[in-house]
Amino acid sequence: MKLLTSFTLLATLLCTSPACAQPARWNNKQCAVVLTYDDAIDVDLDNVVPALDSVQLRGTFYLIGYSPAVTRRISEWRAAARRGHELGNHALFHPCDGSLPGRSFVSPDHDLSKYTVGRAVDEIRANNTLLAAIDGKTTRTFAYPCGDRTIGGVQFYDQLKNDFVAARGVSPGLQTAAQVDLANIDSYMINGEPGQYLIDLVKQAQASHTLLVFLFHGVGGGHGLNVSLPAHRQLLRYLKAHEKEIWVAPMVEVAESIRAEQRGAPKK
Structure with missing residues (x-):
């Protein structure tokens, strides 16, 4: 074992190929992992934030402005932001395209297929104003409600x-920094998978030196899409145990690093 470890270290030091240099693109680590939590629900503050804080990891919470868990708990969201968690934008009313199959849950008032592009843009910008009032920040990321990106064939994010x-x-995939589309970053939506599945995804990202984004909703309940508390805890423990090899950061920080690399700035 000692001989194998020494050989691996020597190979790492001597390797000068682009493939060997890839880890430097992720804050000098093997890969990047982003933990995102959608919909601004109570379990974010009750379960997730304490779990992340307990292992000193930071996540991105995509907030719906009109969510009761926002209006009733602004001080707690503000405190989470002070501890380094990102408050991302998930639109003011979470409009989804109700014309698609399986969308009976979409209310007529918030049916994206009935929106104009201008209305969607205005509501998203209004949510930015709300978020800035909570955390005092002007730099953040957005997550498409239901993954819907177009209105009448027009991509409103443009x-x-x-x-x-x-x-x-919401499309699953592991990508290098050069492959990432900053207007539609891939993510793995988690719903009921065990902890080992989550860890195996991280190991794939480590081996391929890529970006892995987790998309969670409920954690220990609170939503129809859910991951159990033990599975989530198992993932966090693995990430913490391997923090020297894995860059875990909010989406805004990882995206800024990717944008800088894609523009030819010094790699991070």
Whole structure:
């Protein structure tokens, strides 16, 4: 074992190929992992924030402005932001395209297929104003409600690129910094998978030196899409145990690093 470890260390020191240099792109670590939590629900503050704080990891919480868990608990969100968690934008009313199959849950008032692009943009910008009032920040990322990106065939985020560093989508995938589309960052939506599945995804990102974004809703309940508390805890423990190899940071920080690399700035 000692001989194998020494050989691996020597190979790392001597390797000068682009593939060997890849880890330096993720804050000098093997990969980047972003933990995102959607919909601004009570379990974010009751379960997730304490769990992340207990292992000194930071996440991104995509907030819906009109959510009761926002209006009733602003001081707690503000405190979470002070501890380094990102408050991301998930639109003011979470409009989704009700014309698509399986969308009976979409209310007529918040049916994206009935929106104009201008209305969608205005509501998202209004949510930015609310978020800035909570955390005092002007730099953040956006997440598409239901993953819907178009209104009448028009991609509404095109009008918002100067308002955000990046936008997170819902398509699964591991990508290098060069492959990432900052207008639609891939993510793995988690719903009932065990902790080992989550860890295996991280290991794949480590091996391929890529970005891995988790998309959570309920954690220990609170939403129809859910991950158990033990599975979530298992993931956090793995990330903490390997923090020297894995860069875990809010989406806004990782996206800023990717944007800088894609523009040719010094790699991070």
